[in-house]
Amino acid sequence: MIKPRTPPGVMELLPPDQIAFQRMLDTIRRNFERFGFLPVETPVMELSEVLLTKSGGETERQVYFVQSTGALEKAAQSGGEGTPEMALRFDLTVPLARYVAEHEHDLAFPFRRYQMQRVYRGERAQRGRFREFYQCDIDVIGKDALSVRFDAELPAVIFAVFSELNIGAFTIQLNNRKLMRGFFEQQGVAEPELQALVLREVDKLDKRGADYVRETLVGEGFGLSAEAVANILAFVEVRSTSHDDALARLDALGDGNDALRDGVSELREVLELIRALGVPEANYALNFSIARGLDYYTGTVYETTLNDYPGIGSICSGGRYDDLASHYSKSRLPGVGISIGLTRLFWQLREAGIIDTAQSTVQVLVTQMDAAHLPHCLAIASELRHGGLNTEVVMESSKLARQFKYADRAGIRFVVVLGEDELAKGTVTVKDLRREDQFEVARGELARALRVELEQSRAMR
Amino acid sequence: MIKPRTPPGVMELLPPDQIAFQRMLDTIRRNFERFGFLPVETPVMELSEVLLTKSGGETERQVYFVQSTGALEKAAQSGGEGTPEMALRFDLTVPLARYVAEHEHDLAFPFRRYQMQRVYRGERAQRGRFREFYQCDIDVIGKDALSVRFDAELPAVIFAVFSELNIGAFTIQLNNRKLMRGFFEQQGVAEPELQALVLREVDKLDKRGADYVRETLVGEGFGLSAEAVANILAFVEVRSTSHDDALARLDALGDGNDALRDGVSELREVLELIRALGVPEANYALNFSIARGLDYYTGTVYETTLNDYPGIGSICSGGRYDDLASHYSKSRLPGVGISIGLTRLFWQLREAGIIDTAQSTVQVLVTQMDAAHLPHCLAIASELRHGGLNTEVVMESSKLARQFKYADRAGIRFVVVLGEDELAKGTVTVKDLRREDQFEVARGELARALRVELEQSRAMR
Numbered sequence: 013m014i015k016p017r018t019p020p021g022v023m024e025l026l027p028p029d030q031i032a033f034q035r036m037l038d039t040i041r042r043n044f045e046r047f048g049f050l051p052v053e054t055p056v057m058e059l060s061e062v063l064l065t066k067s068g069g070e071t072e073r074q075v076y077f078v079q080s081t082g083a084l085e086k087a088a089q090s091g092g093e094g095t096p097e098m099a100l101r102f103d104l105t106v107p108l109a110r111y112v113a114e115h116e117h118d119l120a121f122p123f124r125r126y127q128m129q130r131v132y133r134g135e136r137a138q139r140g141r142f143r144e145f146y147q148c149d150i151d152v153i154g155k156d157a158l159s160v161r162f163d164a165e166l167p168a169v170i171f172a173v174f175s176e177l178n179i180g181a182f183t184i185q186l187n188n189r190k191l192m193r194g195f196f197e198q199q200g201v202a203e204p205e206l207q208a209l210v211l212r213e214v215d216k217l218d219k220r221g222a223d224y225v226r227e228t229l230v231g232e233g234f235g236l237s238a239e240a241v242a243n244i245l246a247f248v249e250v251r252s253t254s255h256d257d258a259l260a261r262l263d264a265l266g267d268g269n270d271a272l273r274d275g276v277s278e279l280r281e282v283l284e285l286i287r288a289l290g291v292p293e294a295n296y297a298l299n300f301s302i303a304r305g306l307d308y309y310t311g312t313v314y315e316t317t318l319n320d321y322p323g324i325g326s327i328c329s330g331g332r333y334d335d336l337a338s339h340y341s342k343s344r345l346p347g348v349g350i351s352i353g354l355t356r357l358f359w360q361l362r363e364a365g366i367i368d369t370a371q372s373t374v375q376v377l378v379t380q381m382d383a384a385h386l387p388h389c390l391a392i393a394s395e396l397r398h399g400g401l402n403t404e405v406v407m408e409s410s411k412l413a414r415q416f417k418y419a420d421r422a423g424i425r426f427v428v429v430l431g432e433d434e435l436a437k438g439t440v441t442v443k444d445l446r447r448e449d450q451f452e453v454a455r456g457e458l459a460r461a462l463r464v465e466l467e468q469s470r471a472m473r
Numbered sequence: 474m475i476k477p478r479t480p481p482g483v484m485e486l487l488p489p490d491q492i493a494f495q496r497m498l499d500t501i502r503r504n505f506e507r508f509g510f511l512p513v514e515t516p517v518m519e520l521s522e523v524l525l526t527k528s529g530g531e532t533e534r535q536v537y538f539v540q541s542t543g544a545l546e547k548a549a550q551s552g553g554e555g556t557p558e559m560a561l562r563f564d565l566t567v568p569l570a571r572y573v574a575e576h577e578h579d580l581a582f583p584f585r586r587y588q589m590q591r592v593y594r595g596e597r598a599q600r601g602r603f604r605e606f607y608q609c610d611i612d613v614i615g616k617d618a619l620s621v622r623f624d625a626e627l628p629a630v631i632f633a634v635f636s637e638l639n640i641g642a643f644t645i646q647l648n649n650r651k652l653m654r655g656f657f658e659q660q661g662v663a664e665p666e667l668q669a670l671v672l673r674e675v676d677k678l679d680k681r682g683a684d685y686v687r688e689t690l691v692g693e694g695f696g697l698s699a700e701a702v703a704n705i706l707a708f709v710e711v712r713s714t715s716h717d718d719a720l721a722r723l724d725a726l727g728d729g730n731d732a733l734r735d736g737v738s739e740l741r742e743v744l745e746l747i748r749a750l751g752v753p754e755a756n757y758a759l760n761f762s763i764a765r766g767l768d769y770y771t772g773t774v775y776e777t778t779l780n781d782y783p784g785i786g787s788i789c790s791g792g793r794y795d796d797l798a799s800h801y802s803k804s805r806l807p808g809v810g811i812s813i814g815l816t817r818l819f820w821q822l823r824e825a826g827i828i829d830t831a832q833s834t835v836q837v838l839v840t841q842m843d844a845a846h847l848p849h850c851l852a853i854a855s856e857l858r859h860g861g862l863n864t865e866v867v868m869e870s871s872k873l874a875r876q877f878k879y880a881d882r883a884g885i886r887f888v889v890v891l892g893e894d895e896l897a898k899g900t901v902t903v904k905d906l907r908r909e910d911q912f913e914v915a916r917g918e919l920a921r922a923l924r925v926e927l928e929q930s931r932a933m934r
Contacts, residue, residue, distance in 0.1 A: 014523055016574040016801035019559050022516040024572070026579050027586070030512045046858045048835045048865025051491045055483040055605050056517060056561075056591065057537075062475055076518075076539050078561065080595035084538060098480050100517075100539065111485070113477040118487050120879060124865070125488070130517065134541035144516050161847070161868040172858070288848035290855040340477035374509045386622070387749035394751040397507045397633070404509025404585070407622040418581060 021135065021143035023355050028369040028423065033358050036177060037128060040148045040352065043172040044126035047165065049150050052125045054107040056132075057098040062110055064099065065339040074133045076100040100132035104149045104351070105336075112153055113340030121155040122162065128354075140363075142355050151349030153336055158346045160278045163312040163332055164285030166350050170316055170328050171291045173352070179366050181319040182327070184291075185251075185299035186282065189309050189331070191265070191275025192300070195247055198268050199240040208306050210234065214248050248301040255293040258283055262298075275311075282312055310334045314350060324360045328352045372423035373402055376462060379415045379429050380406040389430060392440065392455065396428075399459025401466075420445055426462055482596065482604035484816050489830040489884065494819055497638060498589060501609045501813065504633040505587035508626065510611050513586045515568040517593075518559040523571055525560065526800040535594045537561040561593035565610045565812070566797075573614055574801035582616040583623065589815075601824075603816050612810030614797055619807045621739045624773040624793055625746030627811050631777055631789050632752045634813070640827055642780040643788070645752075646712075646760035647743065649773050650792070652726070652736025653764065656708055659729050660701040669767050671695065675709050709762040716754040719744055723759075736772075743773055771795045775811060785821045789813045833884035834863055837923060840876045840890050841867040850891060853901065853916065857889075860920025862927075881906055887923055 018024050025033055045051075057078045064072050077096035079087065087094065101107050104127045112123060128148040135141045150169060152162045167184045174182050196207045213228050222245060228234065229241045236244075252258035262276045279298070286296055304313040311332030318324055330350030337345050361367050376396055378389045389405050396403040404424070406415050412429070419427045427443040434440050440458055443450045444465065453461045479485050486494055506512075518539045525533050538557035540548065548555065562568050565588045573584060589609040596602045611630060613623045628645045635643050657668045674689050683706060689695065690702045697705075713719035723737045740759070747757055765774040772793030779785055791811030798806050822828050837857055839850045850866050857864040865885070867876050873890070880888045888904040895901050901919055904911045905926065914922045 013803070014526055014800055016523060016571040016798070017520065018516055018571075018575070019518055019520050022518075024515060026576060027511040027513065030514060034512050045834045045863045048838075048863060050488040050834060051495050052488065053491060054485060055479055056593075057480055057483075057605070059478065059480050062477060065475055073542050076541055077545060078537050078539055079557075080537055081534050082595070084557070096540075096545070110477040110479075114479070115487060120883060122868070132517075134543070144518070159869045164851075165866075165868070168855075285848065285851060288851040290852065337477070339475055342474070373506045373511060377509075387746065390625075390746060390749040391751065394629075402506045402509060405626075407583070407626070408620045422581060 019143070021137040021141065023142055023145070023359060028372070029362070029367070031371070031373050032367050032369045033354075036354060036358065037146070037148070039176050040173055040354070041126070041128060043169060043176060044128075044148075044150055046172060047124075047150075047169045049124045049126040049169075052108070052111060052127045053129060054101070054104075054111055054127070056100055056130070058101055058107060058110065060095050060097060060099045062340075063101065063106055064095075065106075071102060074135065075102055076132050076134055101129075102133050103131050104129065104147050105151075105349075108149070108151060108153075109337035109345075110340055112345060113337040113343075116341060116343060121153065122158055123153045124150070125153075126150045130355075140356065140359055142359075145353060145355035148352040148354050149349060151336075151347050153345050153347040156344050156346075158348065160281055160311065160332075161285055163278070163348050164282045164289065166314065166330065166348060167282075167286050167296055168289035168291050170314070170350060171295050174316065174328070179318065179361055180321065182295065183317055183319060184296040184328075185302055185315045185317065186279065186296060187298065187300055187302040187313050188275040188279045189303075189306075189311055189313060190271045191279060192303065194269050194272025194275055195265065195300075196244070197271060199243050200236065201240070201244075204306070206234075210236075210244065211303050211306070214244065214301065217245075217248070250298060250300040252298040255283065255287055258296075258298045278311055304329060304331050308333055312348065321360075321364055324357075324364070327357050370423050371425075374404045374422065374424045375401050375466065376403040376426045376428060377415065377419040377422075377424045378403060378405045379412060379427060380409055381412060381429065381431050383409050385430055385435065388435065392428060392430065392458065395455070396459050396462070399463060401459060401462055416443070416445075426465075428458070480604070482598040482602065484603055484606070484820060489833070490823070490828070492832070492834050493828050493830045494815075497815060497819065498607070498609070500637050501634050501815070502587070502589060504630060504637060505589075505609075505611055507633060508585075508611075508630045510585045510587040510630075513569070513572060513588045514590060515562070515565075515572055515588070517561055517591070519562055519568060519571065521556050521558060521560045523801075524562065524567055525556075526567075532563060535596065536563055537593050537595055562590075563594050564592050565590065565608050566612075566810075569610070569612060569614075570798035570806075571801055573806060574798040574804075577802060577804060582614065583619055584614045585611070586614075587611045591816075601817065601820055603820075606814060606816035609813040609815050610810060612797075612808050614806050614808040617805050617807075619809065621742055621772065621793075622746055624739070624809050625743045625750065627775065627791065627809060628743075628747050628757055629750035629752055631775070631811060632756050635777065635789070640779065640822055641782065643756065644778055644780060645757040645789075646763055646776045646778065647740065647757060647773065648759065648761055648763040649736040649740045650764075650767075650770050651732045651772060652740060653761070655730050655733025655736055656726065656761075657705070658732060660704055661697065662701070662705075665767070667695075671697075671705065672764050672767070675705065675762070678706075678709070711759060711761040713759040716744065716748060719757075719759045739772055765790060765792050769794055773809065782821075782825055785818075785825070788818050831884050832886075835865050835883065835885045836862050836927065837864040837887045837889060838876065838880040838883075838885045839864060839866045840873060840888060841870055842873060842890065842892050844870050846891055846896065849896065853889065853891065853919065856916070857920050857923070860924060862920060862923055877904070877906075887926075889919070 078098040079096045130144050131147050132144055170184050201207050201210055213225050217225055226241050229236045252261050302313050302315050309331035313331035315326040316328040332348040334346050335344055336347045378393045393403045393405045425446045429441040439452050439454050441452050539559040540557045591605050592608050593605055631645050662668050662671055674686050678686055687702050690697045713722050763774050763776050770792035774792035776787035777789040793809040795807050796805050797808045839854045854864045854866045886907050890902040900913050900915050902913050
């Protein structure tokens with residue numbers, strides 16, 4: 013006998029949780045499609061040579077390699093040297109780059125794609141860190157150029173997704189890398205590497221406090237002027253409180269240099285179009301502390317936080333980049349994208365108690381009072397299924413009370429009972445376990461009646 | 474520059490195909506849920522020790538092992554010996570067994586689950602054979618016992634799935650391993666191993682012809698009587714032509730032995746309940762040649778074939794087994810299940826030209842005649858999205874003819890045009906590219922009008 017268990021660091025769910033997870037996936041997908049994004053799926057494994065274009069990095073340390081038995085044997089014979097031929101994807105961005113470059117001539121640009129698949133990272137096993145997790149990504153990829161207008165669409169998608177996910181108030185926080193770069197240049201921090209180091213210190217504000225950061229930046233290592241440091245600390249504290257406040261914050265930055273002007277003008281356009289897309293101003297704000305991956309993003313950057321759960325951190329991040337696939341294609345392919353790490357988010361929401369797992373996918377249980385009635389029960393189930401209701405039939409006889417208990421525990425809302433009386437009258441009795449109500453209905457009316465009940469509850473939410 | 478390419482033996486789709494594929498997945502899932510099956514997903518990798526309980530088999534030869542960089546380095550130091558800790562699942566049955574055994578105390582039995590994920594096999598690369606492919610499985614697992622009645626539900630699911638997939642007429646073919654065993658015993662072929670060998674010869678009927686098979690079976694190796702061989706060849710030719718014919722075929726088998734009687738009685742009950750579930754008799758038939766995996770299935774077995782494409786082979790197969798998880802649990806867990814290998818099926822249907830890739834997920838394109846109108850276009854798109862329509866907006870200016878051409882090529886049905894006239898009147902012009910029709914509608918009525926159009930076309934199909 014072998015002990016059945018999953019590998020460490022993966023999230024496997026029981027059906028009630030899996031149903032809740034699947035609902036979130038469906039909501040995300042529905043909204044991605046609402047905004048005109050097209051589905052892409054890529055193989056879980058990529059050729060190592062293709063996947064690991066930048067060798068030796070932290071990424072490669074976390075990669076899982078894949079080998080068939082034959083390849084393993086060959087490797088063992090040759091002393092186990094060499095990189096295996098294939099590896100599991102560690103994100104959806106590299107596969108997207110490979111996909112777009114490989115199929116460049118078959119795609120229409122701007123290419124809008126969504127991809128919702130699992131990715132793999134050999135992280136150190138710890139609570140809330142997963143080695144296998146879902147990413148839900150959308151990107152718009154242009155050929156040669158891509159208007160900044162697209163940067164405004166993504167916040168509208170984020171707004172639609174998280175409104176419908178119904179996990180509490182949230183804020184989409186915006187910044188722009190050009191604006192940041194211009195501002196730092198203004199403060200005498202011109203080199204990108206130095207900017208990165210300064211930002212790393214600024215990131216310690218929450219943990220170490222303003223005094224510590226101020227002292228470090230004016231200290232020997234950095235040698236910035238007290239004024240520059242004060243300006244920087246004031247800058248990264250900026251959070252706009254309304255649409256007009258956001259515009260005023262941009263005005264306040266002044267004319268500065270080219271980079272600053274570009275960044276300000278991009279953010280202005282993005283803000284204008286976000287509003288045109290109907291995103292309420294309570295749901296977006298400037299946040300000049302947001303930097304994201306400094307070596308990757310080049311314009312607009314996004315983070316999204318739950319107002320009531322700041323500790324969860326960003327639940328949806330992304331931004332604008334200059335060139336998606338420079339490793340694979342000579343074409344310049346600028347893009348803008350966002351990603352939701354759904355496995356971790358689900359885990360965090362469940363820990364915080366904001367996941368509703370009470371509702372089954374099964375809407376109706378047809379009970380069985382008498383084995384001789386089973387053909388009738390099956391026919392009723394058929395009618396319900398034709399009527400669009402997810403229906404389970406009790407196939408093996410047991411006490412009716414036990415059947416009700418099962419429905420209750422499983423989160424099935426409607427229980428259909430068919431006794432001699434009902435059979436004679438051509439009716440069924442329905443118990444609504446949610447409303448703790450019961451009614452009798454003609455068999456021919458059953459599916460319609462339950463659909464009406466379900467639609468009413470949906471409308472009431 | 475690295476050449477962007479996928480590993481050999483995987484199927485990667487362009488968006489129009491991916492949309493068609495995703496529609497099939499959705500249809501399958503919707504029908505699995507209609508019948509009360511609950512979703513399960515398992516990690517792509519399992520511990521090798523758990524996955525490979527029967528070592529040294531053909532399966533293990535095809536397994537892909539997974540190793541982190543650290544594990545690879547360790548293996549190289551120790552001379553590359555030993556089985557890696559993890560491997561990719563090669564089907565969904567072993568993960569189901571592991572899942573049910575691991576979570577036995579948290580599941581309600583009979584446990585009805587569906588699982589639709591990719592599996593991995595290191596097959597020899599050849600046309601139409603895939604190393605990564607989707608399986609769409611449902612199983613019902615009992616604890617200690619599971620009524621044969623469940624065996625009748627699966628054909629009803631198969632019927633619902635393939636009716637809605639709309640890929641042509643199909644027949645669900647039924648047999649029963651007990652009935653086969655009893656019949657072969659009656660013909661003097663008692664040992665299971667011998668039955669397997671005889672069946673292997675019988676399988677050559679199509680390729681080698683009846684004379685060859687007859688000679689082999691009466692020949693030295695087998696030494697069966699001419700009468701037994703004639704009976705066997707007549708038996709495996711049995712295909713029922715209607716429900717009543719199926720019952721008559723069962724009657725004609727006579728009383729025989731225990732196994733035969735059990736098999737006949739199970740098939741009778743299954744046939745009765747399939748009919749009660751409303752499956753038309755044109756869609757199911759007895760086929761006494763169907764054996765499936767002889768060491769696994771123990772009762773009802775299923776295959777499903779497309780009437781007009783017999784060459785595609787079985788598109789959905791499965792059956793009843795005695796014990797799902799004997800390697801992982803002391804409990805007896807009998808079950809019945811079916812599986813659809815969707816990647817291969819999709820490939821075959823596409824080769825046969827029966828995949829419709831003409832329809833995008835995007836339903837409406839809002840064109841842009843003048844960049845100054847973009848905020849209006851975005852607001853209209855918002856209204857459409859709120860109204861449930863998947864909508865893309867042209868964000869960058871281009872000639873209107875080009876925008877129409879894009880919609881046409883992309884399979885987007887409705888194109889919305891907003892000119893000065895329309896803006897002044899508060900209307901938009903809609904071109905219906907499918908019906909080659911156009912109409913003007915008040916902006917407030919737009920979403921409703923398009924929804925009506927879409928519902929009408931859906932009803933007409």
